[in-house]
Amino acid sequence: MNYSCTTYELACNKCGKRYGNQPLSACPDCLAPLEVVYDLLSARGVFTRDSIARGPASIWRYARLLPVPEGFQSDLPVGFTPLIRTNRLGARLGASNLYVKNDAVCFPTLSSKDRVVAIALANAQKFGFDTVGCSSTGNLANAVAAQAARLGLKACILVPTDVEPAKILNTLVYGARLIRIDGNYDHVSRLSGLIAEEYTWGFVNVNLRPYYAEGSKTIGYEIAEQLGWRLPDNVVVPMAGGSLIGKIRKGFNELIFLGLVKKPARPVRFFGAQATGCSPISVAVKEGRDAIVPQQPNTIARSLAIGNPSDGPAAARMILADGGWAEDVSDVEIVSGIQELAETEGIFTETAGGVTTAVTARLYADGRIAQDQTTVICITGNGLKTTDALAGRFDHLDARAIRPSLADFDAYLRTLDGTAEPKLVAAEER
Numbered sequence: 001m002n003y004s005c006t007t008y009e010l011a012c013n014k015c016g017k018r019y020g021n022q023p024l025s026a027c028p029d030c031l032a033p034l035e036v037v038y039d040l041l042s043a044r045g046v047f048t049r050d051s052i053a054r055g056p057a058s059i060w061r062y063a064r065l066l067p068v069p070e071g072f073q074s075d076l077p078v079g080f081t082p083l084i085r086t087n088r089l090g091a092r093l094g095a096s097n098l099y100v101k102n103d104a105v106c107f108p109t110l111s112s113k114d115r116v117v118a119i120a121l122a123n124a125q126k127f128g129f130d131t132v133g134c135s136s137t138g139n140l141a142n143a144v145a146a147q148a149a150r151l152g153l154k155a156c157i158l159v160p161t162d163v164e165p166a167k168i169l170n171t172l173v174y175g176a177r178l179i180r181i182d183g184n185y186d187h188v189s190r191l192s193g194l195i196a197e198e199y200t201w202g203f204v205n206v207n208l209r210p211y212y213a214e215g216s217k218t219i220g221y222e223i224a225e226q227l228g229w230r231l232p233d234n235v236v237v238p239m240a241g242g243s244l245i246g247k248i249r250k251g252f253n254e255l256i257f258l259g260l261v262k263k264p265a266r267p268v269r270f271f272g273a274q275a276t277g278c279s280p281i282s283v284a285v286k287e288g289r290d291a292i293v294p295q296q297p298n299t300i301a302r303s304l305a306i307g308n309p310s311d312g313p314a315a316a317r318m319i320l321a322d323g324g325w326a327e328d329v330s331d332v333e334i335v336s337g338i339q340e341l342a343e344t345e346g347i348f349t350e351t352a353g354g355v356t357t358a359v360t361a362r363l364y365a366d367g368r369i370a371q372d373q374t375t376v377i378c379i380t381g382n383g384l385k386t387t388d389a390l391a392g393r394f395d396h397l398d399a400r401a402i403r404p405s406l407a408d409f410d411a412y413l414r415t416l417d418g419t420a421e422p423k424l425v426a427a428e429e430r
């Protein structure tokens with residue numbers, strides 16, 4: 001499939017100067033971040049509900065509003081993940097219109113990062129890079145490694161020392177070069193900035209960042225389309241560097257501008273979710289300011305552990321401007337959140353999703369979200385990647401095997417139900 005995109009180019013989000021299209025993330029004049037701007041008017045009447053519905057079941061159905069080069073083609077079915085109306089989770093939280101946007105099953109590497117990487121690599125190819133890279137707290141590493149492999153690009157990936165083993169393996173298996181940096185994400189990020197300058201590589205979240213970031217808009221487009229072309233009242237979004245939350249909003253606003261959804265009477269409210277052990281953005285929101293005080297991350301939610309989030313000030317501003325809020329939860333609550341989503345909706349999310357679920361529970365409990373409002377929570381990663389967060393939780397349940405007899409089964413069931421004393425034979429004693 002061949003996509004034609006609306007004209008786009010980089011612009012400084014402070015002075016407005018235009019930079020065409022090139023691997024560049026900050027305005028050389030004022031050092032402010034660059035953003036992709038579009039000729040949105042030209043998409044009017046062309047980018048319609050019908051034209052979108054005729055597209056593939058992936059982010060490429062929205063290619064016209066994504067920065068993909070002229071003539072770009074992809075058959076990779078990234079995104080278009082399920083939006084599920086919760087049943088039992090909603091009941092437990094006292095919510096009657098609660099939905100889960102489930103990027104735990106995003107193709108190909110089971111996190112929202114597949115979306116941003118697809119857009120970044122489309123541009124990396126156009127710019128002629130033969131090596132791509134990133135600094136990552138884990139999921140981005142997986143996404144870059146997998147998609148680079150399919151495109152035949154070399155990948156060089158930098159991660160902090162404490163990234164989960166499954167995320168390391170999920171990077172190496174694709175043949176990527178992975179380099180662990182003795183430090184936290186902020187050290188890794190600074191180093192990757194220097195590397196991208198020194199080597200002529202396409203770093204998806206450094207010199208390709210403006211393109212990369214746009215990929216997150218697709219979550220906003222999908223939520224609106226999957227709700228039957230209307231916007232929710234509230235969205236709960238996990239925050240690391242603070243980029244995703246703002247891009248979902250940008251996606252909504254573009255749909256309003258193009259008349260694809262009705263402008264809601266009240267702006268959609270955004271709720272940011274962080275772990276208390278790394279909560280620079282939620283702290284700022286709670287104090288009603290946009291200045292970020294950097295933190296030393298200390299949480300099991302490693303994918304969100306960015307102590308000095310570059311898009312933090314913007315995230316705090318937009319949350320406050322629209323009447324939203326931010327919350328943060330402890331590691332114990334994160335694990336409970338993972339279990340709660342799994343037990344009620346059959347969705348196994350990683351620690352970041354535990355954060356989002358637990359924060360959502362708090363928001364309902366505190367009355368910040370009303371019961372009947374349409375609320376979408378963004379589950380951004382898969383639980384199979386952070387099983388270490390649940391280490392030991394189920395040991396008492398799977399430690400033993402029983403003999404293959406109905407009598408032993410009956411007896412065992414009664415011990416599980418607490419109606420009999422355990423009389424088990426450990427497999428190794430047989």
Ligand SMILES: *Cc1c(COP(=O)(O)O)cnc(C)c1O
Pocket residue numbers: 111112113139140238239240241242243244245303304350352353380381
């Ligand atoms: C990267 C990531 C996010 C969002 O990160 P931002 O830096 O705020 O855009 C959310 N959840 C998971 C699992 C992630 O890996």
Ligand SMILES: [Zn+2]
Pocket residue numbers: 012013014015016017027028029030031032
């Ligand atoms: Zn500028």
